[in-house]
Amino acid sequence: MMGSVSYENVGPVAVVAVDNAPVNALSQAIRRGLSEAFARFKSDDTADIVVIVGAGRMFIGGADISEFGKPPQSPSLPDVISQIEACDKPVVAAIHGMALGGGLEVALGAHYRIALPGTRLGLPEVKIGLIPGAGGTQRLPRIVGIDAALRMITSGTPITEGDALETGLIDHIGDGFDIREAALAYAQLLLEHRAPPRPISGMPRATDEEGALQNWRTKLEHSLRGEVAPLVAVEAVEAAVGKSFAEGLKEERRLFQHLMDTPQRSGLVHAFFAERAVSKLREIADVAPRDIAGVGIIGGGTMGAGIATSAVLNGLAVTLVERDTEAAEKARATIARNLDAAVRRGKIGRDRRDEILADSLKTVTDYGALSDVGLVIEAVFESMDVKKSVFATLDEILPRGAILATNTSYLDVNEIAASTSRPEDVIGLHFFSPAHVMKLLEVVVADRTAPDVVATAFALAKRLGKTAVRAGVCDGFIGNRILSHYRTAADHMVLDGASPYQIDKTLTDFGFAMGPYQVSDLAGLDIGYATRQRKAADAHPRDRYPVFADALYHKGWLGQKTGHGYYIYEEGTRAGRPDPQVDQIIAQARKEAGTSPRTFTDDEIVRRYMAAMVNEGARVVEEGIAQRPLDVDVVFLYGYGFPRWRGGPMKYADMRGLDSILSDIRTFAETDDHFWSPAPLLERLVAEGRNFDSLNQR
Numbered sequence: 055m056m057g058s059v060s061y062e063n064v065g066p067v068a069v070v071a072v073d074n075a076p077v078n079a080l081s082q083a084i085r086r087g088l089s090e091a092f093a094r095f096k097s098d099d100t101a102d103i104v105v106i107v108g109a110g111r112m113f114i115g116g117a118d119i120s121e122f123g124k125p126p127q128s129p130s131l132p133d134v135i136s137q138i139e140a141c142d143k144p145v146v147a148a149i150h151g152m153a154l155g156g157g158l159e160v161a162l163g164a165h166y167r168i169a170l171p172g173t174r175l176g177l178p179e180v181k182i183g184l185i186p187g188a189g190g191t192q193r194l195p196r197i198v199g200i201d202a203a204l205r206m207i208t209s210g211t212p213i214t215e216g217d218a219l220e221t222g223l224i225d226h227i228g229d230g231f232d233i234r235e236a237a238l239a240y241a242q243l244l245l246e247h248r249a250p251p252r253p254i255s256g257m258p259r260a261t262d263e264e265g266a267l268q269n270w271r272t273k274l275e276h277s278l279r280g281e282v283a284p285l286v287a288v289e290a291v292e293a294a295v296g297k298s299f300a301e302g303l304k305e306e307r308r309l310f311q312h313l314m315d316t317p318q319r320s321g322l323v324h325a326f327f328a329e330r331a332v333s334k335l336r337e338i339a340d341v342a343p344r345d346i347a348g349v350g351i352i353g354g355g356t357m358g359a360g361i362a363t364s365a366v367l368n369g370l371a372v373t374l375v376e377r378d379t380e381a382a383e384k385a386r387a388t389i390a391r392n393l394d395a396a397v398r399r400g401k402i403g404r405d406r407r408d409e410i411l412a413d414s415l416k417t418v419t420d421y422g423a424l425s426d427v428g429l430v431i432e433a434v435f436e437s438m439d440v441k442k443s444v445f446a447t448l449d450e451i452l453p454r455g456a457i458l459a460t461n462t463s464y465l466d467v468n469e470i471a472a473s474t475s476r477p478e479d480v481i482g483l484h485f486f487s488p489a490h491v492m493k494l495l496e497v498v499v500a501d502r503t504a505p506d507v508v509a510t511a512f513a514l515a516k517r518l519g520k521t522a523v524r525a526g527v528c529d530g531f532i533g534n535r536i537l538s539h540y541r542t543a544a545d546h547m548v549l550d551g552a553s554p555y556q557i558d559k560t561l562t563d564f565g566f567a568m569g570p571y572q573v574s575d576l577a578g579l580d581i582g583y584a585t586r587q588r589k590a591a592d593a594h595p596r597d598r599y600p601v602f603a604d605a606l607y608h609k610g611w612l613g614q615k616t617g618h619g620y621y622i623y624e625e626g627t628r629a630g631r632p633d634p635q636v637d638q639i640i641a642q643a644r645k646e647a648g649t650s651p652r653t654f655t656d657d658e659i660v661r662r663y664m665a666a667m668v669n670e671g672a673r674v675v676e677e678g679i680a681q682r683p684l685d686v687d688v689v690f691l692y693g694y695g696f697p698r699w700r701g702g703p704m705k706y707a708d709m710r711g712l713d714s715i716l717s718d719i720r721t722f723a724e725t726d727d728h729f730w731s732p733a734p735l736l737e738r739l740v741a742e743g744r745n746f747d748s749l750n751q752r
């Protein structure tokens with residue numbers, strides 16, 4: 055698949071069409087084809103104007119990702135774009151579908167730009183740790199201004215054709231759905247007006263009267279958590295203000311090359327490919343999903359209401375069953391509030407919100423209302439007895455072939471399945487809170503789950519705009535199982551002398567969205583307490599118990615919801631401040647345990663936390679709970695606030711070197727060989743000189 059570029063004369067208009075399905079990526083063949091087409095246009099006396107269009111469903115989707123990491127082949131994209139821009143007859147980019155990355159840079163090399171309704175235009179390079187490298191950072195600010203350019207380049211988020219027209223990125227929105235027709239009509243218009251060539255490189259430098267560069271720097275320094283590419287983008291755009299076009303291009307090239315060599319780029323590229331790989335499962339490659347007309351949800355609490363919101367927002371009809379009318383009404387009110395927020399954010403219109411509440415959402419107390427749904431998701435209390443009784447009822451009521459899913463966080467899905475007469479139709483669908491916001495869905499496949507039930511779960515995730523990862527059955531599946539292990543490592547550090555505040559600060563500096571004690575406060579300390587109670591029966595005499603966490607729980611300090619947990623939350627704030635009383639409670643706990651506190655460097659905190667995460671990650675892979683290390687990575691990127699630019703915990707381990715992680719674990723084991731024992735898979739990989747990535751290909 056290399057693609058081709060065609061050249062055609064339509065009266066005085068030359069039509070250059072890029073054809074490289076599926077996204078018209080700028081492969082070497084396309085770059086060469088464009089270069090040849092523009093050489094031909096230059097000497098084509100019958101053509102007075104040229105339009106560039108994309109064949110199929112879009113203009114140009116960007117670089118060819120299959121060329122990533124290979125030596126560059128000429129002609130280079132910057133050269134092709136310069137050649138296009140240098141034409142002495144007008145050039146029009148006629149955009150439909152999408153113009154992304156290098157695709158938008160090609161359009162910026164044209165002299166005029168039009169787009170059809172429904173088009174998206176963006177420069178997503180920062181998402182893989184880069185900046186636009188074919189003139190985008192120099193041309194875009196010259197036509198849309200610094201602020202609008204930085205918004206696009208630092209976020210990587212595409213904009214609509216309406217916004218593009220408003221900022222001046224495009225000149226016109228074409229009529230209808232046929233890009234070729236719209237392009238020809240616009241070219242005729244330009245000819246009638248004797249429109250001249252209008253290269254952006256010849257326009258005046260961008261100006262920064264509003265101080266946008268500094269505003270963006272300040273804003274990004276607060277939000278980036280260590281990611282570098284967006285700040286480098288600001289530097290590149292600064293060159294469009296301070297330097298000539300030619301010098302600015304050189305600066306862009308220098309910064310681009312610098313980013314090409316950073317480990318962040320490697321982390322982000324891994325994340326990019328990993329999130330595409332998670333849904334490619336051999337077990338469902340040729341399996342058709344079942345048809346599910348609508349979704350049933352049992353329980354309308356935190357999770358049930360969030361899942362229902364996600365489903366109705368994505369066009370699925372929902373029947374939600376609660377215990378009594380009051381609870382059903384409460385669930386409906388929560389969902390309505392979520393929809394109101396979606397209206398405020400411009401995700402849906404007010405009409406659509408009203409329509410959903412009137413037609414797509416039933417909140418009831420009678421299980422009988424479920425008799426015609428194809429999939430039911432149970433989200434009742436986390437208790438095996440309650441869940442089994444719900445599944446017994448569902449088993450009785452639902453037609454054969456309907457799928458019975460549980461949103462349990464920890465419980466044994468095999469046991470739930472075995473309590474029904476149709477274990478092959480039972481699966482775990484572990485959503486994350488808030489379920490209408492969080493992208494991750496763990497699809498928990500039990501021993502007897504049928505392949506088409508797994509396929510249906512992945513199809514549902516796609517419908518809901520979520521990233522699904524396959525997990526096997528164990529306590530906590532992939533994410534919560536690993537979480538509970540590194541959380542224990544953090545508790546040990548607290549018992550030995552580190553403060554929870556130092557730990558949180560160190561880990562947010564590392565790039566995590568939150569540290570473990572901030573997470574506790576958000577989730578509620580009652581959740582952790584319940585987990586410890588549940589696991590008490592399996593406790594080992596050498597386990598070290600976080601008595602301080604129980605002490606906080608017994609004081610009723612349950613976290614954000616009570617305004618007090620590890621942190622104190624002033625009315626209406628979500629950023630807590632440290633509490634000296636918590637330090638005292640911890641000091642008391644250390645005393646009772648007979649430990650004399652020592653100091654921890656930030657480096658040791660990171661090493662212990664990450665070693666625990668990676669070691670348990672290796673066990674999860676070895677046991678087949680996660681199919682590949684990349685599945686663990688995606689779970690942490692999407693569900694646990696792991697810094698994307700580090701690629702995930704397993705990628706982090708590869709980049710640091712598995713021998714370094716293993717040697718840390720062995721060192722920690724010298725003083726605690728009960729908690730710290732190297733995962734056999736980690737030892738084996740180190741012995742064989744391999745990394746986790748070598749297991750990602752299977």
Ligand code: NAD
Binds near residue numbers: 355
């Ligand atoms: P919740 O207490 O907020 O909601 C549970 C709801 O279920 C309540 O509204 C209750 O009235 C209802 N309910 C109980 N028994 C019922 C029955 N027999 N029929 C109908 N409705 C019934 O709990 P939650 O936080 O939403 O958790 C629900 C499930 O999701 C649990 O298994 C939990 O482990 C799991 N989960 C929770 C989170 C989280 O962060 N809260 C994340 C992932 C998974």
